[in-house]
Amino acid sequence: xxxxxxxxxxxxxxxxxxxxxxxxxxxxxxxxxxxxxxxxxxxxxxxxxxxxxxxxxxxxxxxxxxxxxxxxxxxxxxxxxxxxxxxxxxxxxxxxxxxxxxxxxxxxxxxxxxxxxxxxxxxxxxxxxxxxxxxxxxxxxxxxxxxxxxxxxxxxxxxxxxxxxxxxxxxxxxxxxxxxxxxxxxxxxxxxxxxxxxxxxxxxxxxxxxxxxxxxxxxxxxxxxxxxxxxxxxxxxxxxxxxxxxxxxxxxxxxxxxxxxxxxxxxxxxxxxxxxxxxxxxxxxxxxxxxxxxxxxxxxxxxxxxxxxxxxxxxxxxxxxxxxxxxxxxxxxxxxxxxxxxxxxxxxxxxxxxxxxxxxxxxxxxxxxxxxxxxxxxxxxxxxxxxxxxxxxxxxxxxxxxxxxxxxxxxxxxxxxxxxxxxxxxxxxxxxxxxxxxxxxxxxxxxxxxxxxxxxxxxxxxxxxxxxxxxxxxxxxxxxxxxxxxxxxxxxxxxxxxxxxxxxxxxxxxxxxxxxxxxxxxxxxxxxxxxxxxxxxxxxxxxxxxxxxxxxxxxxxxxxxxxxxxxxxxxxx
RNA sequence: CGGGAUGUAGCGCAGCUUGGUAGCGCGUCUGGUUCGGGACCAGAAGGCCGCAGGUUCAAAUCCUGUCAUCCCGACCA
Numbered sequence: 016x017x018x019x020x021x022x023x024x025x026x027x028x029x030x031x032x033x034x035x036x037x038x039x040x041x042x043x044x045x046x047x048x049x050x051x052x053x054x055x056x057x058x059x060x061x062x063x064x065x066x067x068x069x070x071x072x073x074x075x076x077x078x079x080x081x082x083x084x085x086x087x088x089x090x091x092x093x094x095x096x097x098x099x100x101x102x103x104x105x106x107x108x109x110x111x112x113x114x115x116x117x118x119x120x121x122x123x124x125x126x127x128x129x130x131x132x133x134x135x136x137x138x139x140x141x142x143x144x145x146x147x148x149x150x151x152x153x154x155x156x157x158x159x160x161x162x163x164x165x166x167x168x169x170x171x172x173x174x175x176x177x178x179x180x181x182x183x184x185x186x187x188x189x190x191x192x193x194x195x196x197x198x199x200x201x202x203x204x205x206x207x208x209x210x211x212x213x214x215x216x217x218x219x220x221x222x223x224x225x226x227x228x229x230x231x232x233x234x235x236x237x238x239x240x241x242x243x244x245x246x247x248x249x250x251x252x253x254x255x256x257x258x259x260x261x262x263x264x265x266x267x268x269x270x271x272x273x274x275x276x277x278x279x280x281x282x283x284x285x286x287x288x289x290x291x292x293x294x295x296x297x298x299x300x301x302x303x304x305x306x307x308x309x310x311x312x313x314x315x316x317x318x319x320x321x322x323x324x325x326x327x328x329x330x331x332x333x334x335x336x337x338x339x340x341x342x343x344x345x346x347x348x349x350x351x352x353x354x355x356x357x358x359x360x361x362x363x364x365x366x367x368x369x370x371x372x373x374x375x376x377x378x379x380x381x382x383x384x385x386x387x388x389x390x391x392x393x394x395x396x397x398x399x400x401x402x403x404x405x406x407x408x409x410x411x412x413x414x415x416x417x418x419x420x421x422x423x424x425x426x427x428x429x430x431x432x433x434x435x436x437x438x439x440x441x442x443x444x445x446x447x448x449x450x451x452x453x454x455x456x457x458x459x460x461x462x463x464x465x466x467x468x469x470x471x472x473x474x475x476x477x478x479x480x481x482x483x484x485x486x487x488x489x490x491x492x493x494x495x496x497x498x499x500x501x502x503x504x505x506x507x508x509x510x511x512x513x514x515x516x517x518x519x520x521x522x523x524x525x526x527x528x529x530x531x532x533x534x535x536x537x538x539x540x541x542x543x544x545x546x547x548x549x550x551x552x553x554x555x556x557x558x559x560x561x562x563x564x565x566x567x568x569x570x571x572x573x574x575x576x577x578x579x580x581x582x583x584x585x586x587x588x
Numbered sequence: 589c590g591g592g593a594u595g596u597a598g599c600g601c602a603g604c605u606u607g608g609u610a611g612c613g614c615g616u617c618u619g620g621u622u623c624g625g626g627a628c629c630a631g632a633a634g635g636c637c638g639c640a641g642g643u644u645c646a647a648a649u650c651c652u653g654u655c656a657u658c659c660c661g662a663c664c665a
């Protein structure tokens with residue numbers, strides 16, 4: 016491709032709307048343009064990267080036994096009513112009506128469609144397992160689109176669905192996908208981690224997320240620092256083992272009510288009374304399917320709402336507002352405590368191990384000190400409810416947890432029979448029995464992966480594409496296009512590389528060298544060949560790898576071999 | 589949806605406090621000189637000051653509403 020013909024409108028300045036590196040660079044380097052919040056056009060360079068990511072994904076899906084198909088984006092309302100998700104999915108679904116006033120949704124995901132399709136066509140155990148996938152736009156009316164391609168309302172996703180006879184079969188399909196996902200991110204040369212994840216509302220009992228590591232990532236990952244332990248989990252999932260009982264179980268002191276005017280927060284008690292947060296208990300009131308319940312945690316901990324929701328197995332859960340709290344006990348937010356509460360109390364494991372702690376007295380401007388669980392109040396249940404934090408004990412070994420930030424680029428779930436039950440997708444077993452298919456679903460955010468790759472591979476000058484997903488492998492820059500011998504040498508190398516199947520840009524624009532160097536760095540082409548007057552006299556050209564500091568002088572008749580070797584090396588390992 | 593911020597030329601911004609002919613840099617176009625890390629000179633084009641009301645002799649500027657975008661929170665590929 017000649018740069019003079021390539022549509023890549025680069026920007027010298029950082030667009031004011033972009034905050035993080037990948038968003039800024041993709042805009043500046045002419046890869047994407049915004050149409051509206053969370054909706055983007057992909058320009059030619061981005062398209063090439065997307066195709067490369069997709070092809071790696073395709074190869075690994077096919078290798079694992081997947082077959083590609085393409086399902087509709089426009090999906091009828093009835094299908095979603097049947098699965099029960101028309102109402103559950105809520106505002107996140109783009110909805111529309113046709114001229115006959117029939118309801119539709121723009122597909123946020125495809126469980127309904129694929130399950131219906133497979134149910135209609137697959138009837139026998141002989142046809143299972145079946146692994147079907149597609150690569151397609153998805154539509155989710157996100158509460159908050161963010162960071163360019165990172166969280167769009169329209170985005171490209173690969174989704175594969177597995178259908179098996181039983182859970183043993185699902186385990187095999189799941190393992191295949193797990194391995195395929197590892198292969199995909201390894202091939203793309205991204206620094207990633209697999210973590211245990213919560214399967215959430217989608218159902219099922221096992222789930223893993225694939226996280227590309229980046230400081231700007233929206234997810235917190237906790238992993239064990241013990242080398243022989245491979246525990247890693249999303250913060251929402253990470254378990255907090257029960258702490259040891261206090262070594263001297265005696266010494267429960269007498270409860271004492273103290274006057275604490277104006278002290279409302281954990282921090283207030285720390286600074287005014289010198290009671291450390293670890294010696295306080297905080298009480299949070301939640302509305303759970305309409306019922307008010309209390310949750311108690313150590314003062315310095317954060318509640319993990321997902322753990323609470325999973326434990327209570329409820330449909331709806333949100334923090335109670337102050338008026339409904341006051342209806343429960345004669346106090347507001349700053350003075351809540353577990354003593355004498357009518358509401359059910361759920362205590363975090365850690366609270367059981369605390370002695371003589373402080374908490375609100377359920378009376379405005381009063382707190383209790385020397386409170387002990389069991390003696391002074393009895394919770395409905397004692398369970399793991401808090402967010403794990405860095406430094407916590409590993410749930411599997413005696414290591415400690417470390418924290419990292421990550422971008423979720425893939426997520427795999429065991430669905431079980433949630434959708435095959437709802438949509439009545441069954442098959443006949445060898446014994447003639449009718450059974451529901453056991454399903455799994457496996458997603459990869461293709462467009463998000465592109466952004467994550469940039470987030471992880473850039474410097475002050477621009478993007479540094481990993482070779483396997485670079486839009487082009489090589490860019491040739493004749494320093495001065497008006498000098499015939501430079502252009503001749505450039506064209507010559509260009510032709511040779513093209514004949515060898517190398518993806519190469521020849522920057523034939525009549526621009527100053529500096530402009531071309533800046534653009535080449537910005538768009539992140541892995542290898543740059545510079546053809547200048549001095550080296551050309553010696554029958555040499557300069558070769559520079561985008562990620563390296565040094566420039567090599569290469570004999571002009573060897574340059575093609577050198578380039579091919581660099582590309583080969585970049586594709587492997 | 590709650591909190592915060594911003595909308596002025598393709599991009600980045602100033603002007604708004606104290607109302608009075610809309611500016612700067614980059615980019616674009618023309619001509620010339622340059623030519624190894626975002627050149628220089630000369631000239632030119634380009635604006636419903638987000639939109640709608642209001643106040644005023646007069647509004648980019650003051651007031652009200654509205655829309656859009658971005659950031660922080662409940663989420664997720």
